[in-house]
Amino acid sequence: MTTAAITPDALSYVCGIVRDRSAIELEASKSYLIEARLMPLAKLNGYTTTNDFIQGVRVSRQPELERRLVEAMTTNETSFYRDIHPFTALRTKILPELCQLRASKRMLNIWSAACSTGQELYSIAMLIREHFPQLATWNVHLQGTDISEEVLGRARAGKFSQIEMNRGLPAPLMLKYFERDGMTWQVRPDLRACTKFTKLNFVEPWPTMPSMDVVFLRNVLIYFSPDTKREILRKVRQVMAPNAVLFLGAAETTMGLDAAFERIEADHSVFYRVK
Ligand SMILES: C[S@@+](CC[C@H](N)C(=O)[O-])C[C@H]1O[C@@H](n2cnc3c(N)ncnc32)[C@H](O)[C@@H]1O
Structure with missing residues (x-):
């Protein structure tokens, strides 16, 4: 070449x-x-x-x-339990509150938007299995979306290299939720079955979506112009259920872009709710 x-x-x-x-x-x-x-x-x-x-x-x-x-030209950098704090807040504050708020419906929708190869959504799936056994009988929908067919294919396959496994995934979780497949590790079928990965390009018409209770929209807004960020945040807001929370990446904020969001700090993490 x-x-x-x-x-x-x-x-x-x-x-x-x-x-x-x-x-x-x-x-x-x-x-x-x-x-x-x-x-x-x-x-x-x-x-x-x-x-x-x-x-x-x-x-x-x-x-x-x-x-x-x-x-x-997309940047697909990701890892298991990336920037751990949002996952801590999810475990200690957000999911316990949502378990109470949604107890009558027994349904939760969690969205990893711009999910790349799926580590973020699988991290959430393992966290729920480990800490919220009561949700086993609820309808819990774990949805990952991305613009890239290539990363979505990898996310659906749920196969990760040893290097990817070493980035953020504690050994006990690796042994419990993955099985070795030659040089790679495969997510166990029951964990994989509770996730769904589909295409969503933020700047094309969005498919119909359920009301989301938790949205992870991390490390993607940084690539867009302020106007595009505003438009995406407006559309995200429209699919958020009452009391839903939004997580952004550590370098991202709604401040100066969308005044309808309120910034909340908990457990070293920052998340957003619609006011
Ligand atoms: C850096 S990764 C973030 C992965 C994960 N959210 C995390 O924080 O670890 C950014 C992802 O955004 C996706 N992306 C870029 N532009 C997009 C668009 N217009 N619509 C949907 N996804 C997009 C890329 O394909 C890439 O997988």
Whole structure:
């Protein structure tokens, strides 16, 4: 594979299509990063340079290739129990309260929005199994969504490398909820069966969704413009049930974007409720 710096024209095409399709604002100054992410895809499609690949996508206008290019530019960094505090607050405060508030309906909907490869949703599923046995007889829906077909496929498969397992997952939980499958670890079928992973692009029409009691929307708003963040928060608010809570990433906030949210601190964690 030949490495040739991406031309300004090719760079502007990539930034444009990624913004149009996903609302992600790429930093054109980081063209080396863009090139590194596109190189494997270019190679896979038989191109010798990323410039040729970008030109190929541009000319052929094949939706599948365009989709793959956009997906290649998403950042899918995640891990089990990432930034532990939201999970602590979920265990000590939020779920105990929701168990009381929803006792008559015996139903809970939890959404991991922009779930990447699924570690966030599986972390929540294990937390419920470990600490809320009373919920075993409730209707508990654990929904993960993402723009990327590729990460959704990995989330559904529930297979993780040893390196992924070592990031944040305590050994007792690994042994209890996963089984070894060659070089990978597979989520046990009963835990996998209580999760669902489907496609949702924040900037395309949303499918009909149930009212959510807990929303994890972490480490994704950072990629969007203030207007896109505002619009996503408005739509998230509309699917939140009364007393529902929203978790954002440590570097994210609703402040200055959506005054309808109230910021609450508990157990070293910050979460948001609709006022
Ligand atoms: C850094 S990961 C965050 C994963 C997880 N929430 C966490 O905090 O560990 C960001 C995810 O956002 C997804 N994403 C980016 N743009 C999106 C969009 N427009 N709609 C839905 N998901 C998007 C990416 O595919 C990626 O998997």
